[in-house]
Amino acid sequence: MVEEIDVVVIGGGQAGLATSHELDQRGVDHVVLEAREPGSSWLDRWDSFTLVGPNHTVRLPGAAYDGDDPGGFMTRTEVAGHLKAYAGRLGRVREGVPVHRLRRADGAFELRTDDETVRSRVVVVATGAYQRPLRPAAVAGLSPDVPCIDVLGYRNTDSLPDGAVLVVGSGQSACQIAEELALSGRDVVMACGRAPWFPRRVGGRDLFEWLMDSGFYEQTPDQLSSPAARHGANVQATGAGGGHDLHYRTLAALGVRLVGHLAQIDGYTARFAPDLADVIAAGDAGFALLRDIIQSHCRDRGVAVPEIPEPSPLDTSAPIALDLRGFGAVVVATGFRSRYSEWAEIPGLVDEHGFPVHADGESVVAPDLHFVGVHFLRRRRSSLLFGVGDDATATATRVAARLGIPA
Template sequence: MPEEIDVVVVGAGQAGLATSHELGLRGIEHVVLEASEPGSSWLGRWDSFTLVGPNHTVRLPGAAYAGDDPDGFMSRTEVADHLRAYAGRLGRVRSGMPVHGLWPREHGGYELRTDGDTIRSRVVVVATGAYQRPLRPAAVRGLAPDVPCVDVLGYRNPAGLPDGPVLVVGSGQSACQIAEELAVSGRDVVMACGRAPWFLRRVGGRDLFEWLMDSPFYEQTPDQLATPAARHGANVQASGGGGGHDLHYRTLAALGVRLMGHLLEVDGHTARFAPDLAEVIAAGDAGFRFVRDTVVGVCRDGGMPVPDIPEPRPLDTTAPTELDLRGFGAVVVATGFRSRYTEWIDVPGLVDDQGFPVHVDGESVVAPDLHFVGVHFLRRRRSSLLFGVGDDATATATRVAVRLALPT
């Protein structure tokens, strides 16, 4: 017989564990189903990966960072250890239980198919993370088979790639960090650039994140964006590696990385780029000025002196529009992620054209009692982040408690 459980949370990353904590505070019986181990998705990142936000921005309910290095940047293994300890205290996680299918029952509630078992639940909270499936852009489909194409989850370290130059496709934090690591290791690196914003790691004695968290930046809601697709926009270029440092197109160029316009297509061994490097750099610089204006606003609102933030120095934007990839060791693609909800949740109309759940306050509009936590821009820009997901977990747990007629 199927097991009956009032509330099931799918996923034991920061979103699922924060939700479990908040459900537990309200006395709501539940379990957390995790395909692998709590926090395991962090271990899937490359070897040298660190948080981009300082450790003190880890503010999960019941699991805020309390170590002796609040201004440092935890490694992927340290983040995973933090989440495993969190899960151990909560005591609700069933590890090694992937959910292969989820569908509504005829008279309410849901059935979930795991390995050989079926679970019935009145309420389901999907907390499978903001980074579910690496995006492989159409531009690389024509790549010759003798040049390996590696996505951001397949890259581990420079030694793990075949010898030869490397083309990095992408412009966000991951692409920049990988390009930097490859260049520092002695690789010849070419980068197909996008329009990601950038800023200085520290200004006026404060970290970039501290300035942004004191502003309305992370409070931005989806309806305040220019387009729905803007939810996929790249984060500000930065790195937590080596204690945190500046990382952007100018620092990469100084390391010898060859900057190109955005990738149009790869035809066998020929990569073609748009002649738009100047426009790409200008777009990133516009992001720099936006963050600079944000810092100035925080200073003025708080009565603080405005730090000196110089204009970006000129950068050579001449670049070829074709590149012969014969002899290249690999192409590394780091162009963001997309959801995979519809691969295992059988609910028509579940997501919009961008792959985001269609919801009201985290609850599906087409499937009552099906909730989402940990989705990028679910309620606000910070919804999937280690300092923001706790608020969404609280809101969802309260909504579930009201539905089950329990104290909130």
């Protein structure tokens, strides 16, 4: 069976739903195909997961946060519920319809689902920024006696076998999981990376509020040091417990043993680079950069510059090898990569880093194929709950114009 649909949005998360809302606003008839149910990807996170940005940063078009705790941090189930309700109001989502293949065919796009083939003139891919957990080659040699769990496989501390835990990674997820494990009484070793950090609150304001006001999230891809920098870690932070400082120094104070980045695991032996001092220095450089951005923003607007203390000293002596016998698990939280090439059969669709090759969100190799919800699609905030709406608006406007629908 072949169904003809003019415009198809693939994905019913925040990007797809925001796009659907904006297409509706422009009178563009369309459907949203969602593999499971709207917001379900948030439920794949661990049990205690919360948003890192305050609730008021949920600014989806037609679904901005309007609750009574704007400075709080929604849980994974609350985020999923918010998106489920959003989808219900839009009425465009077909749940349980995964798209297994996308290709060009006879001047249109052909989408293969479980039960049918859909042909469409225009497709918007909104499958999310977190598609496939990255598992570095360094863990490939780990003995099968020690479970290796990625960030989507971790649920809670009790779900891991007894014993110490090696956490590999340095971003928000790695830090939050390491903190949870340490607070539960686990012995935790953390193989660190070069993630930036910053205090949760400065001058009575939340970090996100400072960075949003300062223009930090307006940074465009061409302003980055290299295309690979799009994979850089977000600033270390947490919304757990109402939001608090979380970085290498707070983790060390909890007893987490910090080591350099993971070089290799051979059986039970984990080897680390002797670079912990360099790693900490890189994170501190990120702190200094954010501090300068905030302070410059204040000076430019003639407002009081908040006091931001220098980071305290941190012991950077660390072993370069570790025997993993008796460890309960290795938890890998080193970020995500795209999986477009696994199901989109369009040569040249993505670059060497897995990002779509596009012009203003539209594929350069497949006109009428658009992307929303991608890291740094147009700017740093493109995939975030307070930024994806603007990209959805731009894409919906572009699609409507292409279809000849009056503005």
